[in-house]
Amino acid sequence: MQVIELLSPETVRVGLAGADKRAVIEAMIDLLAGDPSVRDLDEVRRVVLERESIMSTGVGKGLALPHGKTSAVTGNIAALALTKAPVEFEAIDDQPVRLVFLLVGTPEAKSLHVKILSRISRLMNRDDVRRRMLAATSDQDLYRAVMEGEASLLEQ
Numbered sequence: 001m002q003v004i005e006l007l008s009p010e011t012v013r014v015g016l017a018g019a020d021k022r023a024v025i026e027a028m029i030d031l032l033a034g035d036p037s038v039r040d041l042d043e044v045r046r047v048v049l050e051r052e053s054i055m056s057t058g059v060g061k062g063l064a065l066p067h068g069k070t071s072a073v074t075g076n077i078a079a080l081a082l083t084k085a086p087v088e089f090e091a092i093d094d095q096p097v098r099l100v101f102l103l104v105g106t107p108e109a110k111s112l113h114v115k116i117l118s119r120i121s122r123l124m125n126r127d128d129v130r131r132r133m134l135a136a137t138s139d140q141d142l143y144r145a146v147m148e149g150e151a152s153l154l155e156q
Contacts, residue, residue: 043072058091
């Protein structure tokens with residue numbers, strides 16, 4: 001499964017506001033509102049914030065991957081944002097975060113969930129893709145950067 005398949009233009013945002021980690025995660029979850037895959041947005045919020053309280057999902061290089069598994073969704077769904085300003089996320093490299101990729105899946109699809117997180121990490125470890133995403137000035141630019149980044153992964 002490609003990462004781009006989990007996103008939609010409505011779930012990609014450039015200039016996401018949020019003064020701290022919790023506010024950014026809450027705003028990311030709000031991007032999922034209205035998606036037909038989401039049965040209960042409050043439950044999605046609870047699960048993702050609970051997972052974050054166990055261990056920060058700030059994975060380094062300016063990226064955070066908040067995620068969770070819940071039956072409050074009918075399948076894997078994602079949101080992606082470039083924050084308005086760097087946000088302290090307790091990342092493993094102690095660097096603030098600008099790119100946030102939210103992934104929510106069902107409890108039954110554990111191995112797929114891990115594969116998708118791995119694919120996101122692989123994509124984001126490419127300096128050229130990350131630079132392009134950080135330079136995005138519109139939601140469409142950010143969406144296109146992911147799409148083209150994935151296409152280049154497939155060519156390898």
